[in-house]
Amino acid sequence: MSSPFDIRTSSASKGETLFDTLKNLEAMQADLFVVRHSAGGAPFFIADRVTPNIAVINAGDGTHAHPTQALLDLMTIRKHKGDPANLSVAIVGDLKHSRVARSLIHGLRGMGCPDIRAIGPGTLLPGDLGHLGVQSFNRIEDGLNGVDVVVLLRLQKERMSSALLPSEREFFNLFGMTESRLQLANDNAIVMHPGPINRGVEIANEVADGPQAVILDQVTNGIAIRMAVMAMTLSTQQESQS
Amino acid sequence: MSVVIRNVRILSPNSSLHQATEIGIEKGLFVDPTTIKDAQVVDGQGGLLIPGLIDCRVNLREPGLEHKGTIASETRAAIAGGVTSVVATPTTDPVVDSPADVRLVLERAKASGLCRVLPTAMLTQGGEGHHLSEMAALVDAGCVALAQGNRPFGSRKIELNALKYAQSLGVGVILDSEDSDFAGGCAHAGQIGTGLGLSLNPPLSETLGLGADLDLVEATGVNAHFSRITTKNSVERIKAAKARGLQITCDVTIAHLIYSEHALVNLDPNFHLERPLRTEEDRRALIAGVIDGTIDVIVSDHSPHEPGAKLAPFPETDQGMSMSEGMIQSLIELDKQGELPLENSLDAMTVRAARLINRTDLGCIQYGNSADCVLIDPDDQTHFDPTMWLSAGANSPLLGKTLPGRVLGTWIGGQHFLR
Numbered sequence: 001m002s003s004p005f006d007i008r009t010s011s012a013s014k015g016e017t018l019f020d021t022l023k024n025l026e027a028m029q030a031d032l033f034v035v036r037h038s039a040g041g042a043p044f045f046i047a048d049r050v051t052p053n054i055a056v057i058n059a060g061d062g063t064h065a066h067p068t069q070a071l072l073d074l075m076t077i078r079k080h081k082g083d084p085a086n087l088s089v090a091i092v093g094d095l096k097h098s099r100v101a102r103s104l105i106h107g108l109r110g111m112g113c114p115d116i117r118a119i120g121p122g123t124l125l126p127g128d129l130g131h132l133g134v135q136s137f138n139r140i141e142d143g144l145n146g147v148d149v150v151v152l153l154r155l156q157k158e159r160m161s162s163a164l165l166p167s168e169r170e171f172f173n174l175f176g177m178t179e180s181r182l183q184l185a186n187d188n189a190i191v192m193h194p195g196p197i198n199r200g201v202e203i204a205n206e207v208a209d210g211p212q213a214v215i216l217d218q219v220t221n222g223i224a225i226r227m228a229v230m231a232m233t234l235s236t237q238q239e240s241q242s
Numbered sequence: 243m244s245v246v247i248r249n250v251r252i253l254s255p256n257s258s259l260h261q262a263t264e265i266g267i268e269k270g271l272f273v274d275p276t277t278i279k280d281a282q283v284v285d286g287q288g289g290l291l292i293p294g295l296i297d298c299r300v301n302l303r304e305p306g307l308e309h310k311g312t313i314a315s316e317t318r319a320a321i322a323g324g325v326t327s328v329v330a331t332p333t334t335d336p337v338v339d340s341p342a343d344v345r346l347v348l349e350r351a352k353a354s355g356l357c358r359v360l361p362t363a364m365l366t367q368g369g370e371g372h373h374l375s376e377m378a379a380l381v382d383a384g385c386v387a388l389a390q391g392n393r394p395f396g397s398r399k400i401e402l403n404a405l406k407y408a409q410s411l412g413v414g415v416i417l418d419s420e421d422s423d424f425a426g427g428c429a430h431a432g433q434i435g436t437g438l439g440l441s442l443n444p445p446l447s448e449t450l451g452l453g454a455d456l457d458l459v460e461a462t463g464v465n466a467h468f469s470r471i472t473t474k475n476s477v478e479r480i481k482a483a484k485a486r487g488l489q490i491t492c493d494v495t496i497a498h499l500i501y502s503e504h505a506l507v508n509l510d511p512n513f514h515l516e517r518p519l520r521t522e523e524d525r526r527a528l529i530a531g532v533i534d535g536t537i538d539v540i541v542s543d544h545s546p547h548e549p550g551a552k553l554a555p556f557p558e559t560d561q562g563m564s565m566s567e568g569m570i571q572s573l574i575e576l577d578k579q580g581e582l583p584l585e586n587s588l589d590a591m592t593v594r595a596a597r598l599i600n601r602t603d604l605g606c607i608q609y610g611n612s613a614d615c616v617l618i619d620p621d622d623q624t625h626f627d628p629t630m631w632l633s634a635g636a637n638s639p640l641l642g643k644t645l646p647g648r649v650l651g652t653w654i655g656g657q658h659f660l661r
Binding site: 062064131132 | 437439509550553556557
């Protein structure tokens, strides 16, 4: 049905355009494309141009979107904390470069979450989060107060070289999720992370391995979500053909 | 052949013939129709007769980028949009930086025999921003101004020297104000670009550049034209600088008058521009700037591309849209939507544009001027059918759309063109 396709060894590194890669995969009679691409909007570009019997799933495009991650995050939140319409959710770290955060914000809003917060330094928070219904905090102590869900984002090393942050150490000192900070959140608040985690950067060891972390449960839920998304998109495609 | 165009309504800002109903053309010039004998009579069928539009920023792509467009294809497209004179950018490949390049552009234009082509050349050799080009020779060869296009100067010191030298020769310069550190993002740093996770171009990229350029222009006294301003802040700064007495002018692209950042929501690569579409508030400030005269001229910034240049995800596509072919129709639409009165937009693309390029014989239907005019039926419409598209660049949001206004005929130096 599908085979993994690595861009590093594919024709893209030989100068083939995305459009031609697409046409070749189409000619191989694929039923489903799972697309991860550095350019925002690439899956839409593909979906607009493949024959309609091929399903296209966005597995992360640039800093735009990562819909299945958001779905598995929502599933995890629902399982542990119930209806997002009654919850406060804080997203901590590099929202500016995060497709995970953008998709999760859309998902949470869609499910009626009334209180979505972004926590991070000015250099890592987009300026226009208000339009997305998100409240911004530069001090983690202010933002964590009374939340039910804490979502940590992975910090990339290149944020230091592009002068957005002085060091990982300073990030951890200001925004790292420690046990004492977690106590500012509601009792039994859950801690999430899309992985892979950087211990001592986004999250302290005792939190990562503690009872409130549901990070590995997210991974497990991801299997079910992605199976469901593939099954639903493929069956929709087959229905539309029959 | 002498011609009399009758049964029209002349719409020519600043002309004593404004609202007149007929005009004569003889030996390439407008003349009093009552003085002509044995003229061919053209019935204008009650249409509007306007001065041919002067488009002060067009990428004709020759030499070197013929796969994107040619002087012949793009000037033909311009005529279909009511344009009779185009100012050609020098950012070709190689760039226009020698008298031979200027002559090549002029000869190709002459061979095409279509609309007037007014070349510009680079302020620096190779456009690389380090050595001054031979400005006097370039002007002798026929350049109407010198520009640096989208290429940065090597340093502010070199820019200062280029402006000082141009000023001492009495040559006007065209500046694309942008801070190169902030340039390059593919969307305005606002709610749409943030939501789509695109690389962002903040208004600061323009205002930092504009602030520095204004200081350099003031220090040198050069006649400077600021091209493609996009923000409310820039309009305010230019207004203030003009009030201080600086001899400056500026332009806005038609795209920035029609569209805002919201045009990007479907990631249509046609809206991937060198200068991003900004907020609705900016768009309204730009329109107000055209109306109150802070913004002198409207340009197409016509940028045709080969199909492959836009056949990729939005951030990876080439920048620019093909717009010449719908200029007058776009102006009529802005008028009909109550956004920008045609008399203001026409003034910007005729009288003020002619002043910018020092061509008092253009941009005005007046006895003795070059007979460049366009006959329009404002109540009919133009459908931009892909099979009838003239520009080599199909990268246009106009394609498939229908806009008000229809060009019935065009005269350039008295020569008659039908579509």
